[in-house]
Amino acid sequence: MAGGAGALRGAVPGQPRRADHRAVRAAAGAGGRDLPAGAVGALPGAHRRARCPARLPDVRGRAARLPQGGDDRGGTARGAVAVRAGLRVRGRRAARGAAAVTAGAGPRRRVVRPPRLRPGDRVAVVAPCSPPTPERLAAACEVLRGWGLEVVLGRHVRDRHPRFGYLAGLDADRARDLQDAWLDPGIAAVLCARGGDGAHRTVDLLDFAAMRRARPKALVGYSDVTALHEAFTTELSVATLHGPVIASRDFLEDARTPAELRATLFEPESRLELTSPGAATLVPGRARGTTIGGNLSLLSDGLVTPHSRGSAAGGILLLEDVGEDVSRIDRMLTQLLRSGWLRGVAGIALGSWQDCTPDLDVIRDLLLERLAPLGVPVVWELGFGHCPSQLTVPLGVPAVLDADRAVLTLDRPALT
Secondary structure (H helix, E strand, O other): OOOOOOEOOOOOOOOOOOOOOOOOEOOOOOOOOOOOEOOOOOOOOOOOOOOOOEOOOOOOOOOOOOOOOOOOOOOOOOOOOOOOEOOEEOOOOOOOOOOOEEEOOOOOOOOEOOOOOOOOOEEEEEOOOOOOOHHHHHHHHHHHHHOOOEEEEOOOOOOOOOOOOOOOOOHHHHHHHHHHHHHOOOEEEEEEOOOOOOHHHHHOOOOHHHHOOOOOOEEEEOHHHHHHHHHHHHHHOEOEEEOOOOOOHHHHHOOHHHHHHHHHHHOHHHOOEEOOOOOEEEEOOEEEEEEEEEEHHHHHHOOOOOOOOOOOOOEEEEEEOOOOEHHHHHHHHHHHHHOOOOOOOOEEEEOOOOOOEOOHHHHHHHHHHHHHHHOOOEEEOOOOOOOOOOOOEEEOOEEEEEOOOOEEEEOOOOOO
16 A cells, blocks of 8 residues: 555546545555554444554545455454455445545565575475476475475375366365465475466465464465465565476476575575576666566466555566467556556566467567566566576565666575
């Protein structure tokens, strides 16, 4: 939500405008995607003792609210209205003249950097998306043990959904493994075995209220795991690592990919300047912002959904994808543009576009045509995503994107 004097705006397209549906201004506060803390006005019947409810000082009568720091599944006070990013809400019982409340992008709670790993640490391997092959899973665990780590497998990491084989078991079981690993105080990091499909189904079953009380730890993965990166930053305010899923060919057969992840996990100060031999300037310039993003398909699919950020404003946006036709990439980028999600983005770092058709030259031309009008620096092929020699890129940390040099420089190490 907007802090201080920032207006709340961005009603659902097509919603009729009414006199009592007007933008309001929010009080400052560290509320993340929740409204800022400090309110006393709620819908009739709401308990005033609810956890840090939001204040909307410019609204007459009663206002909708969402308790700061809580998710809306049972977290709002009795009678209160949960406000999600991009949605315009007016309580049916609100007093005459009460304004519609619209969630929008704005300052979030300070993002916490998890601790680095040390030899002897216990790490969890989970499958919140698609199932890994048993052989690759076993080989990946041996690599981790070779780093001096104790590997703890999620109870359902080897499961396969009884009907939908692209899912690693039942939704509830995948979510339970991920949540149990996060809540376990003896686990120092959570590594995803595979991407694929299913993360958007998993994320809705997580108990973020409980997970906020746990000690932060590194979450590692990419591709479909983008949905989890978005949720963990938005709901838990924790920095995560856009890095390899471990039961993959690149992690097991390409020397640089695991080396980059290992260095980031154990010696994060050695990975402050990120680039690759193929990195190049697409749109020149230099920008400062917070690293966000990941897979284009997942960001497009998650637009205006629970646990996703309402805007890329202020972000150094990472984008990559695999196996998509240029027409679908065009459609997804256009969706992000038309929705206003890209408004205010500081800069864009493009990763790999492996197996995207018809060829990379056409993909590059499309990305330039769609992104150049934003007027922000853009780097081509920074070296993350579905590619050999995959970089591990921290998400949720301040950084500078120098498109002229095709380099992303982190302000500080990803892990403490």
